[in-house]
Amino acid sequence: MEILELVKSRDPQEREFHQAVGEVVHSIKPVLDRNPSYRSARIVERIVEPERVIMFRVPWVDDQGDVHVNRGFRVEMNSAIGPYKGGLRFHPSVNLGILKFLAFEQVFKNALTTLPMGGGKGGSDFDPKGKTPMEIQRFCQSFMLELSRHIGPNTDIPAGDIGVGAREIGYLFGMYKKLRNEFTGVLTGKRLGWGGSLIRPEATGYGSVYFASEMLKVDSKSLEGTTSLVSGSGNVAQFTMEKLIELGSKPVTFSDSSGYIYDESGVTREKLDYLMRLKNERFGRVKEYADKYPEAVYTPVDPALDHNPLWNHKADCAFPSATQNEINAVDAANLVRNGVGVISEGANMPTTPDGVDILLDSHVLYGPAKAANAGGVSVSGLEMTQNSQRLAWTREEVDKRLHIIMATIHTMCLETAERYGTPRNYVNGANIAGFCKVADAMLDQGVV
Numbered sequence: 001m002e003i004l005e006l007v008k009s010r011d012p013q014e015r016e017f018h019q020a021v022g023e024v025v026h027s028i029k030p031v032l033d034r035n036p037s038y039r040s041a042r043i044v045e046r047i048v049e050p051e052r053v054i055m056f057r058v059p060w061v062d063d064q065g066d067v068h069v070n071r072g073f074r075v076e077m078n079s080a081i082g083p084y085k086g087g088l089r090f091h092p093s094v095n096l097g098i099l100k101f102l103a104f105e106q107v108f109k110n111a112l113t114t115l116p117m118g119g120g121k122g123g124s125d126f127d128p129k130g131k132t133p134m135e136i137q138r139f140c141q142s143f144m145l146e147l148s149r150h151i152g153p154n155t156d157i158p159a160g161d162i163g164v165g166a167r168e169i170g171y172l173f174g175m176y177k178k179l180r181n182e183f184t185g186v187l188t189g190k191r192l193g194w195g196g197s198l199i200r201p202e203a204t205g206y207g208s209v210y211f212a213s214e215m216l217k218v219d220s221k222s223l224e225g226t227t228s229l230v231s232g233s234g235n236v237a238q239f240t241m242e243k244l245i246e247l248g249s250k251p252v253t254f255s256d257s258s259g260y261i262y263d264e265s266g267v268t269r270e271k272l273d274y275l276m277r278l279k280n281e282r283f284g285r286v287k288e289y290a291d292k293y294p295e296a297v298y299t300p301v302d303p304a305l306d307h308n309p310l311w312n313h314k315a316d317c318a319f320p321s322a323t324q325n326e327i328n329a330v331d332a333a334n335l336v337r338n339g340v341g342v343i344s345e346g347a348n349m350p351t352t353p354d355g356v357d358i359l360l361d362s363h364v365l366y367g368p369a370k371a372a373n374a375g376g377v378s379v380s381g382l383e384m385t386q387n388s389q390r391l392a393w394t395r396e397e398v399d400k401r402l403h404i405i406m407a408t409i410h411t412m413c414l415e416t417a418e419r420y421g422t423p424r425n426y427v428n429g430a431n432i433a434g435f436c437k438v439a440d441a442m443l444d445q446g447v448v
Helices: 001-008 015-034 036-040 043-047 096-112 133-148 168-180 203-217 235-246 269-280 287-292 327-338 351-361 375-389 396-420 426-445
Strands: 052-061 067-080 084-090 119-124 156-159 226-231 252-255 259-262 297-300 318-320 342-344 363-369
Touching: 001 015, 001 043, 015 043, 015 096, 015 119, 015 203, 015 351, 015 426, 036 043, 036 119, 036 396, 036 426, 043 426, 052 096, 052 133, 067 084, 067 096, 067 156, 084 168, 084 375, 096 119, 096 363, 096 396, 096 426, 119 133, 119 156, 133 168, 156 375, 203 318, 203 342, 203 363, 203 375, 203 396, 226 235, 235 252, 235 318, 259 287, 269 287, 287 297, 287 342, 318 327, 327 351, 351 363, 375 396, 396 426
Parallel strands: 084 119, 084 156, 226 252, 226 318, 318 342, 342 363
Antiparallel strands: 052 067, 067 119, 252 259, 259 297
């Protein structure tokens, strides 16, 4: 754990990054013991340091003509197995520590996909909420004025994340194309008409459900007839619920920053269509769902609580799909007490370390984010392939490839955990498998 102490001493304020590093370092200790070459080459010391951090100001003008200044970031963490790949996040909470944690996780997640992608992450503390389309366009163009110097289809290929959807990707891509005078696959998450991939919006949510299905399949079980808790109401949560409904599970919760919905009768296809219109077209709040469907119960956020009541309902499965650290130790205990036996993470690092310990000690089938939510970046990688080949695959083809990738990731995690003496521990399996792939590539490439 000397590495973790070194990381903390260098950047004491970056708590999320410390958490991500701590989890990986704890898992890979037996790997380091078996492979002294990793220690002598200082692989861990190198892997926790970004290859490059870019930080810049983003000035933009609002509709009233007033000037605003935000911060922009790109953390290019590791390119040992391919060009940097990872999303851009526009949210007031964005800072360097959060982006380093996301980029660090992305390195191992991308390694697990079997696709040749390194890890990176970026974004800004800009808040798109309440901004007009023209204000968002002007911000994106200013952001890309600087970012364009540092990215490219063979160097760094950003994608979307929180606050960055197809609209923002379009504005960013348009400015990149104008600045560089080239049409290349430099961004993923594009709309279908100009280089996007079918299934890309659905991929993270679908992938987390596929991963849960694979975990259950080991015990000859399925999602059919189960009840599922889902958090969030954005892209990941919406398509998690869509795939759950398709596979016979009944989602009963979802949420946004204002509160959460509990619909005991279940979110049907019709209700999900309404929710998608509410969030994607009208940008409304989840309370309106309860107004539309009176059988559903809306509970506003209570900052005084030491837990999230969304996780305190009877269910079989849980799909945290909102944001980091949304499940703490109290929540984890509530999930176990209420009979939840399968958890598949759609968000990035949504469970705190003490929460993870409770879930693992309770022998819950727990799919950590770097494995379970790898579907999004997997289809981003498939979008890159389609762009390079100047072709577009069918929806069925992309979905089939996504399902195969998620099944392969599951098998890799399961077999690695078994090989290192912690059977069915998907946390160890994901961390070790991802680390070994990156570490071996770094050894091959020398001290760079």
